[in-house]
Amino acid sequence: MEESKPRKKIYSDAEALKKAEHYCAYQERSQQEVRDKLYEWGAYPNVIEQTISKLIDGNFLNEERFAKAYVHGKLHIKHWGRIKIKQGLKLKRVSEPLIKKALLSIDLDEYEKILRNLLEKKKRSINEKEGYKLNYKLIQYAQSRGFESDLVRQVLQSR
Structure with missing residues (x-):
């Protein structure tokens, strides 16, 4: 070696x-x-x-710019929800006010659309016929990706 x-x-x-x-x-x-x-x-x-x-x-380092770029990347590329994004920013030691400001930059319609697409894709990969069990698995999956349980239930009910 x-x-x-x-x-x-x-x-x-x-x-x-x-x-x-x-x-x-x-x-x-x-x-x-x-x-x-x-x-x-x-x-x-x-x-x-x-x-x-x-x-x-020298503007090489800007926490607000970093937080917004992090939110954008994790939402659009990794398809993370707000909860997981917030945890990630806390791990990077970004201040709470900047986290809130960066999360406010998320377009709610786009956020919901990403969640819908994520759930539809996951639904195709689950071999479950019972509606209750299927919804449970979809909720668990979306929560593991950092999406809020209320929003997940709302999206599932509106299909």
């Missing part, structure tokens, strides 16, 4: 900033993701906080 080379540690502010800018330019990042990556790269704590501050000033 090959030994992995130890990574070069970052010691200067300029090195940390350059690597972090590249890291943030690739895709939207939360402050915590950048902080964790800088620690992983071996930067000192005081360098980390200065670097994050410079990234914010």
